[in-house]
Amino acid sequence: MNGKIYFSYSMIHRTIKKLSEEIRDSGFNPELMVAIGTGGFIPARIMKTYLGLPILTVGIRYYNKENKLQSEPERIQWIDEVEEKLKGKRILLVDEVDDTRSTLEYCLRELIKQKPDEIAVAVLHKKEKPKAGKIPSAVTRYFCGETLPDSWCCYPWDALDIVEHERIANQG
Amino acid sequence: MNGKIYFSYSMIHRTIKKLSEEIRDSGFNPELMVAIGTGGFIPARIMKTYLGLPILTVGIRYYNKENKLQSEPERIQWIDEVEEKLKGKRILLVDEVDDTRSTLEYCLRELIKQKPDEIAVAVLHKKEKPKAGKIPSAVTRYFCGETLPDSWCCYPWDALDIVEHERIANQG
Numbered sequence: 001m002n003g004k005i006y007f008s009y010s011m012i013h014r015t016i017k018k019l020s021e022e023i024r025d026s027g028f029n030p031e032l033m034v035a036i037g038t039g040g041f042i043p044a045r046i047m048k049t050y051l052g053l054p055i056l057t058v059g060i061r062y063y064n065k066e067n068k069l070q071s072e073p074e075r076i077q078w079i080d081e082v083e084e085k086l087k088g089k090r091i092l093l094v095d096e097v098d099d100t101r102s103t104l105e106y107c108l109r110e111l112i113k114q115k116p117d118e119i120a121v122a123v124l125h126k127k128e129k130p131k132a133g134k135i136p137s138a139v140t141r142y143f144c145g146e147t148l149p150d151s152w153c154c155y156p157w158d159a160l161d162i163v164e165h166e167r168i169a170n171q172g
Numbered sequence: 173m174n175g176k177i178y179f180s181y182s183m184i185h186r187t188i189k190k191l192s193e194e195i196r197d198s199g200f201n202p203e204l205m206v207a208i209g210t211g212g213f214i215p216a217r218i219m220k221t222y223l224g225l226p227i228l229t230v231g232i233r234y235y236n237k238e239n240k241l242q243s244e245p246e247r248i249q250w251i252d253e254v255e256e257k258l259k260g261k262r263i264l265l266v267d268e269v270d271d272t273r274s275t276l277e278y279c280l281r282e283l284i285k286q287k288p289d290e291i292a293v294a295v296l297h298k299k300e301k302p303k304a305g306k307i308p309s310a311v312t313r314y315f316c317g318e319t320l321p322d323s324w325c326c327y328p329w330d331a332l333d334i335v336e337h338e339r340i341a342n343q344g
Contacts (some may be wrong), residue, residue, distance in 0.1 A: 002321065007183035007333075009182070009185075010181070010334050010335065010338060013181075013328070013329075013331070013334040014334060014335075017332075017334070029244065035213075037227055037229070038217050038220055038227050040215070041207075041213040041214065041229075042213070042214050042217055042329075044213070044222075045210050045213045045214050045329050046329050048210055049329060049330050049331070049332065050332075054231070054233075054246070054248050054295065055209055055210050055213070055231065055248075056231070056249045057213075057249065057255075058211070059226070059228070059229075060228075076226050076227075076228070077251060077257075079249060079278070085249075101322070104244045122200075131336045156181065157185075157214075157218050157221060157223050158188075158218050159185070159221070160221065160222075161187070162182050162185040162186060163182065165222045166182060
């Protein structure tokens, strides 16, 4: 739909179910999730239903209050007592979309500093496009629910009119 | 349905829309949300679409790993550099359901210690039942999307089979 892809909540829930099964079948056995806010909140919360893991959250933003892109992201929230919570743990970092990969790279690099035993990434969607960011080599596993062409993703949680949004998504 | 109430994602999204409009119309002008994890993650993320506020999160649990109720909740995550982030701010605490009210009371008391300028509560659902917890008197506003009889709430994010869940929810 005009270079935009509309997702219903039900589609996303089913993609997360499939993704969770893939993670379980991979042999990776994470102890906790770290959700990147605010895009990762809903995917991570649905994933909790299937994987049963606690969720920690981190929030960053690349745009300041004047909507100007900053070279370094601002931390909206990070994890307190980080070392105790992440050191030696198997962590699954969750976000909604691997777009430019900059946010993923930033968060992975910061979390790796805390010496987890293993860290993996799970994204609902991966866009097929050149990536500005890199997945650090310490990350051995990358899971994605669905690979998409480089288009504008319209997520249901961003809908002002959810009935109309779901109608368009279901026409898809 | 057998003392259970099933909610579809669309129902919840529409309730949050109405709740957000009520908050805006009330004259309360929060600067940030604090979502109680993990129940408040999805309501808060949808509310962000309508209120445009940053989301911080806190996570607690009353049950330990052996599933035994503890008198004091364990903090899964709290807000680092809390004072700087909450002091003098107008805060909206968000959760999915006001059930026994214990979690709300605990979180409100802890957040009030950080001296916000104002703190209010918004819950998607309030259950009509005797409450073990109390809303501290420092909290001047309480918003709820819908009041329910004391029943088991089946939220879509907890569904193992979302298609079946939404089918039951839509039968109402």
